[in-house]
Amino acid sequence: MAGKYKVPRGTYDILPSESYKWQFVTNVFKEVAREFNYKEIVTPIFENNELFERSVGEDSDIVEKEMYKFEDKKGRIFALRPEGTAPVVRSFIENGLMLKPNSSKLYYFGPMFRYDRPQKGRYRQFYQYGIENIGSNDPYIDAEVISFAYMFLSKLGLKNFELQINSIGCKNCTQDYDNALKEYFTPYLNDLCSDCRKRLMKNPKRVLDCKVNTCKVNADNAPSMLDYLDENCKTHFNKVQEYLKQINIPFKVNPKIVRGLDYYSQTAFEFIDTNLGAQNTLIGGGRYDGLAEQLGGKNMPGIGFAGGFERLLLSMEEEKLSFGKQQTPKVYLITLGNEAGATGIKLIMELRMNGISTAFDPDKTSMNAQMKTANKTGAEFALILGEDELKKGKIILKNMANGEQKEINITDIINSLKDK
RNA sequence: GUGGGUGUAGUUCAACGGUAGAGCACCGGAUUGUGGUUCCGGGCGUUGUGGGUUCAAAUCCCAUCAUCCACCCCA
Structure with missing residues (x-):
């Protein structure tokens, strides 16, 4: 597209x-x-x-x-x-x-x-x-x-x-060296590539790292900068x-x-x-x-x-080196039904305010779709808030890695997530 | 600036003159409240763009743009 x-x-x-x-x-x-x-x-x-x-x-x-x-x-x-x-x-x-x-x-x-x-x-x-x-x-x-x-x-x-x-x-050594190079290369002028012929005048050192073969061969025996320091x-x-x-x-x-x-x-x-x-x-x-x-x-x-x-x-x-981990949210919030949704968005604000990264997708409504998305975000925990839980003032905290889950009081959720 | 290769779905690629396809990814469902496996379903995409040749072009030709590799140069 x-x-x-x-x-x-x-x-x-x-x-x-x-x-x-x-x-x-x-x-x-x-x-x-x-x-x-x-x-x-x-x-x-x-x-x-x-x-x-x-x-x-x-x-x-x-x-x-x-x-x-x-x-x-x-x-x-x-x-x-x-x-x-x-x-x-x-x-x-x-x-x-x-x-x-x-x-x-x-x-x-x-x-x-x-x-x-x-x-x-x-x-x-x-x-x-x-x-x-x-x-x-x-x-x-x-x-x-x-x-x-x-x-x-x-x-x-x-x-x-x-x-x-x-x-x-x-500057001083460079000048002597440049002159030495010019002197050295002049007899080989015809063997040098056209670029190098120009380089020899303007910046003779550049001839040294030319990749054209004939230039390379000639450069092999050229005087070394190190001798002119x-x-x-x-x-x-x-x-x-x-x-x-x-x-x-x-x-x-x-x-x-x-x-x-x-x-x-x-x-x-x-x-x-x-x-x-x-x-x-x-x-x-x-x-x-x-x-x-x-x-x-x-x-x-x-x-x-x-x-x-x-x-x-x-x-x-x-070299197949590691770039560390991609950012993933700590929590993915799943809500079922309108009421839970309304409570949910308030909860999200609280979680984030407390430094807990939280993902949520209002476009997904079914449990299945929300769980799948939670999985894909790589969230550590899923928080499930449905009508049943809402009535009891509870919320389900599910560990995505091992599937374990338990019901806890909504009011305790921040604290129990903070020390995880 | 020079040379060569390549441009098809989000992506990797197939089709190489005669109705544009597959894997992966993505979305939905099987499971009316539980993911990662499995199964089922879901694709009209200006075939990079513009011309040309042809009854017919993703396919051939030209141009252009982009990309890749190399020269050059550099990080």
């Missing part, structure tokens, strides 16, 4: 049969945030277009072709947020959070928007969770942020994932690895990890699902020490990560 309208391309509805899963993972995420002492920050879904163009990078794919840009009635140019870090840093600067206590460890979640061709694990409106730790460049913080992600995935029960880390250096970046990266070892978080160094957003520096990491489809990055993150300054704030280091809920759910389903 398709109606007139359909959801826009690349978007979807989270239906009741699915929403409890989202609630489950969100709650686990919030729980981990509490354990790490991170606090929630909520920023608008749209921001000044420039915020993203400046931070994410004008040459990045996100800005070049994936942003939902629009103009409002006064001609201001906004964009639906394609990612969460820039808005958080913007808010951090704008609200002077560096001067406020307990405000530098932040988490967020919500929808992000990218105009991209939908496929498995990729949507136009997708949901991210993420954290940002702003104000410290201590390598311990890098390890802590990584451990947050690791703990989150672990608490959900995920096993088929792998942590890969890299250091992409600071300056002393400072090198010791930083080494310390991050030491910390990770100390807290028993397994990782692989993958010098080919390149982040697509311009603001990253030094530590970059990804949690990869080892048996998902092509879109297998569960969580991606890294350090962005230059971002705050770039956005007009003080020079402040920061590091964070973001993950996609969709891929998380895919992985969890792949």
Whole structure:
């Protein structure tokens, strides 16, 4: 019975049969945030277009072709947020959070928007969770942020994932490295794909993770970023690895990890699902020490990560993990006859007022239909109120699991349900 | 933005040029006041949309939209 309208391309509805899963993972995420002492920050879904163009990078794919840009009635140019870090840093600067206590460890979640061709694990409106730790460049913080992600995935029960880390250096190392790459690849120019020939000029590091075979082969022997790190970046990266070892978080160094957003520096990491489809990055993150300054704030280091809920759910389903229980009512009320019905609806109010979740369906009248519905709602108890009971001032309390039932005084019902 | 696959009932699928069907789910009944099992009954759904070919189209062709998978990119 398709109606007139359909959801826009690349978007979807989270239906009741699915929403409890989202609630489950969100709650686990919030729980981990509490354990790490991170606090929630909520920023608008749209921001000044420039915020993203400046931070994410004008040459990045996100800005070049994936942003939902629009103009409002006064001609201001906004964009639906394609990612969460820039808005958080913007808010951090704008609200002077560096001067406020307990405000530098932040988490967020919500929808992000990218105009991209939908496929498995990729949507136009997708949901991210993420954290940002702003104000410290201590390598311990890098390890802590990584451990947050690791703990989150672990608490959900995920096993088929792998942590890969890299250091992409600071501006200084990057420049040397870029030059080295250009030098290295130039003799092989004809073997590279057309994209990579362009990349070599604009962003040579991208050639490294190209999937075209000839590019891959050539990239295998390319100079490694790690050899071009300056002393400072090198010791930083080494310390991050030491910390990770100390807290028993397994990782692989993958010098080919390149982040697509311009603001990253030094530590970059990804949690990869080892048996998902092509879109297998569960969580991606890294350090962005230059971002705050770039956005007009003080020079402040920061590091964070973001993950996609969709891929998380895919992985969890792949590994057949539990999403907790679906919400069920404690009580389903069955009434027979008009008088019982009238008393019943008053009783429902009382039950709910006392925190007892109660379901009732006025469209069902026969005992049979009401019992069936009670069963389907998964209610723990059925309360049966008919004319016989009404006369006696009683009500039947039936345990749906074992079928046992007893008559009790209507006036006692709240109390006897409360301690069950 | 590029390539390939797919669009039939709520859902999973069948029918592949000649009257649109099944499982599951859903609703009702058997049980006029007791569920989960069982049995019986209940489906006209613009065959995604718009064109075209044909005596005849879910079926062939074209377009379009959507979806899936991959490229690209990323979460």
